[in-house]
Amino acid sequence: MDRSPARLRRDAREPARRARGAVTSKPPARPSRLRLWLRRRRGLARPAGLGLLGAGALLATVLAVMAADPYGRLAALWDSTADIGASAGLKVQEVVLEGSRNTPHELVREALSVRRGDPILAFDPQAARERLEMIPWVRTAHVQRLLNGTIRVKLDERNPFAIWQQDRHFSIIDREGKVVESASLGAFGPLPLVVGPRANEGAAAMIDLLRTQREVNDRVEALVRVAGRRWNLVLRNKAEVLLPEGQEEAAILRLAELQAKQALLDRPLVAIDLRLPDKLVLRLPQAAAPAGPDPALQRVRNGRG
Template sequence: MASSPSARPRRDAPARTRASLSSAPSRPTSLRLWLRRRRGLLRPAGLGLLGAGALAAAALAVMAADPYGRLAALWDGAAEIAASGGLQVQDVQVEGMYHTAPDLVREALGVRRGDPILGFDPHWAREQLEQIAWVGHAHVERLLPGTIRVRLEERQPFAIWQRDGKFSVIDREGRVVATENVGAFGRLPLIVGLGADRAAAPMVDALRGAAEVQERVHALVRVSERRWNLRLRNGTDVLLPEGQEVAAINRLAELQAKQGLMDRPLVAIDLRLPDKLVLRLPPSPPGPQPAETQKSRSGRG
């Protein structure tokens, strides 16, 4: 039985549909579109990557041949080239410099106006600055095109330390920060003796809590690196017990308030025993000597 012509198109319809779909042009993906739009930028970027790779390979070769000298020379050469392009030191800003000598800061930085700024090493400069006695911490920044910024955190003067007849200014931890012009710090507490520099902070704090004692103290004297004496302005020595200095100072303040003890002409006030007070009086002045009776003797006759 012959098939009806009208049925063929229906059977051939899926084939035509597949043919039309396969012959339709493919739609570009988003990646292809992105690459087409940036085609002009890809070639310079590739050249830049090739150049960076060549520089890295050259640097590695230089380091392999001489890891210090030639690499430093290469960097110095680059710094000189940058300096010729305007990257030079034009300004050095220093903050927090109160006691530190400016000459020491300039010497530690090791840089002058007009030097290549890329040749300046902030880390090395910080290490050099922190070797100065007054400087506790230093922060150094290199700000292109031509500024170097330095911020110093100085140690604070805490006391004047006397040892072997020499005077120096120390900070709270006992570090010596100055040995010259010590007279400018005359208002600081005076501590005396071996080991006094490291042990003075608690004693100074204790005296600050007892104003009536502090105002009469001339010096804190370290004895055998174990305990303290207070040398009063009138010359009296106050002997304090080892490890019980704060309690003894409070006791001395009470005795002063009640009896005016520190204003008396005494050689020493011994507070080393908690339940006993020992006062050492000055020696009595010698009394008048009785006149000797002159006896006349008869001469030879």
Template sequence: MEAAPPPAPRAPREARGRAAQRLANSRAKEPERPSPVRLWLRRRRKLLRPMGIGIASIAGIAVVAAGIYALDPTSRLRFIVENFAVFARDNAGFAVQEVEVVGRKNTPKELLYSALGVSRGDPILSFSPEAAKERLETISWVEKASIERHLPDRIVIHLTERAPFAIWQNNNRFAIIDREGREVVADRLDAFGPLPLVVGAGANTTAAGLIEQLHDAPDLLARTQALVRISERRWNLRLYNGADVLLPEGHEEAAIRRLAELQQRDALLDRPLAAIDLRLPDKLVLRPIPTAAPAEQTPQRRGSGRG
């Protein structure tokens, strides 16, 4: 019986360790392919890094500015604010790029942008919405303005304009007024459609109620050429046919109803009248148009001829 062959010699433990290390090193040298999520994060990190630097710088300047302001709150405040706004514009994109105006119909654009006081590319942080609002509300067309600053680059303006209500004539001067009697424009009067004409001192601030009462008597309103304020106390209606309707002081509404009834019943306004006096509630005075007296004919003498 043959003896079994001797076992193969085993490598020393140190040799086995070195082989394992070489295998691990060779595997480590193989590049690891990043996942899609990791690639996305790397790209966003590169994009956000400059903005992060800008925002961090702005935050740092804000801290320094606050310290300087605490030491000297009066003389250096404007300098700090202006320089901070310029830095924010140049380093973080805080510059005006868009101005949106909502509600503008009649306000001239050149007046609006002049009062706004900002241009494209200006630092948006140095723009004061409160100061711009005050300037906008000095424009005659603007009743109310609100301004929003949308960082980093947008300004939104909301306007409430005064509505044209009537044309006011005073001392041969004409102007468009709103319901409260404020002048909004003194030119292009025909650009706003047919508007009631009110005449005289104080007519601008007191005509609204009478105009609304005339809207309840559309036939009379259509015949009325002008509402004339008399001595700043009462009203006359000047009709297109030349007649004057004298209204009582403080009782215009009742007189208008009375006149509308007379027109419906008797066609009073179709008569050739110079004036209709309604100042007394229990009396109606009509003044006809004076007729011209016939011209006198001068008798002509017959010339005597010789026969």
């Protein structure tokens, strides 16, 4: 073991050096205010992030339930939301109706099923639109729910086009042949008259065709559908014009020429038969015949000829 004088002097100085080092060492640095603030922010960020994740998960769950059963499981939740909105002042204040000329207002009110003061969030615009479009006069409906308390309704109505007689029942129809009214027929002014089963289906094409020949159209009282296949014209002087099936346009042009040259439609005739393209058959009144309709023509008028 080395016990030289130099080693002994080093060993004697070592405890003093350690003591000085212990006294002179710096205490641990105290964190600054900035670091403390950042640590607190990081501590708050984690709960906030978890909260956002939880809200996202809840929203995804709600959307999934709505997709699976939008009118069942969420009905009570939606009613509660509507009640909360009503307590916050979100109530129906007024209903603005546009485009209604012939649609009865009582049917509109019934379709909307809403009154002033009702929770506006409980009003379903889509369901109201579907109910409105079930009204015969309404072609399409647009319904808006505004959070200022206004419900705006705009109707696109069907236009009265003709009167359809089937048996003894009269109805107003539009161009598409849809029945829109069966009462107050005189409120819509003079309209063309179409008669017979399925006469409503092809009435628009025939009426448009007649309107191209004014001299003929002005003398027509009614269009009669015969057996669902062809048309007859009943003139104002009670004569009948028998038109060929599928050749109505050519026959009416021919009739207009005969009227222009011979005033055929103003003659006292019972019937004008145009069903054969190369022949014109005129039926004259019989002086000896008793008053009353011709049985053959009566069958045609009734749709059996």
